[in-house]
Amino acid sequence: MVLGLFLALIAGSLVGLQNVFNTKVNRHTGTWTTTTLVLGLGFAASFMIGMFADREGMTGFLPHMQTWFWFSGLIGVGVVTCMVQGMRLLGPTFAVAITMTSQLGLALLFDTRGWLGLQQVPFTLHQLIGVLVFVAGIFVFKLGGARERLKETVRRPGME
Structure with missing residues (x-):
């Protein structure tokens, strides 16, 4: 449980930090460019780390997963877009x-x-x-x- 609490605290801190970075990028580019950069770089980093750390998991998951779970990345587009705009409008x-x-x-x-x-x-x-x-x-x-x-x-x- 302590590890779970610690990881949740780190995740919250990273999300807060990412939101600040995303807002700074958005000031120079725009919402869709920011979303593309954030998710594109996230994909690239995740893919490389996954291929290094968990090659078998990276290639063997498709037959065992329900198709609609694959679309969670699309939800990420909504998250980044809405957060960037929300932070611009609300602080x-x-x-x-x-x-x-x-x-x-x-x-x-x-x-x-x-x-x-x-x-x-x-x-x-x-x-x-x-x-x-x-x-x-x-x-x-x-x-x-x-x-x-x-x-x-x-x-x-x-x-x-």
Whole structure:
């Protein structure tokens, strides 16, 4: 369990870092070029590492996998595109917070319904409270920032 927690923390950190990089690339190129670069370089790196580290797994998976699982890369196009635009429009912290809330809510729904072959987990009040606390934290974060910006606007010279 400790290893799983550690890896999840690393994954979250890497996603946050990748989102910042993607936003910087997007400022110089555009959404579709950014998406192509991110996923293209990701494919190339994954393919090379996979061929080196797991050659048998890289070539023997096709007969054993349901065809619709192959399309998860298309979902990645939506993820990168939406995150780049969301960060441009909302800023990094707010966009990532909204994304994490969406991930948490959808993961809870998939777990409790047992969709896509996941083991069904009973829905509990604790889970609901956890999601609501998470969402409340985003509202506190966003409203707190708005209040600070309003104070700064009032304090500017010439506005008295």
